[in-house]
Amino acid sequence: REVLNSARMSVAELKKELALILYQQNKLSFGKARELTELNVWAFQQLLGDRGISVHYNVDDLNDDIKNLEKLGRI
DSSP states (O other), rough: OHHHHTOOOOOHHHHHHHHHHHHHTSSSOOOHHHEEEETHHHHHHHHHHHTTTTOOHHHHHHHHHHHHHHTTTOO
């Protein structure tokens, strides 16, 4: 409680800050960081954008997504 009071933060705000830092440092995945914030996907993406943190997504991720979509018959 003392830390929260000193920082003038709620538990939810502290969780958001922790999630953002750990995501930015590649220590949490997008999904796990989003879970920690208790935000939906779109709200978490907006939070990342507001803070200037880019989404970690590369060519390998894209190829995996394409393969998964093919398996599901979506493309």
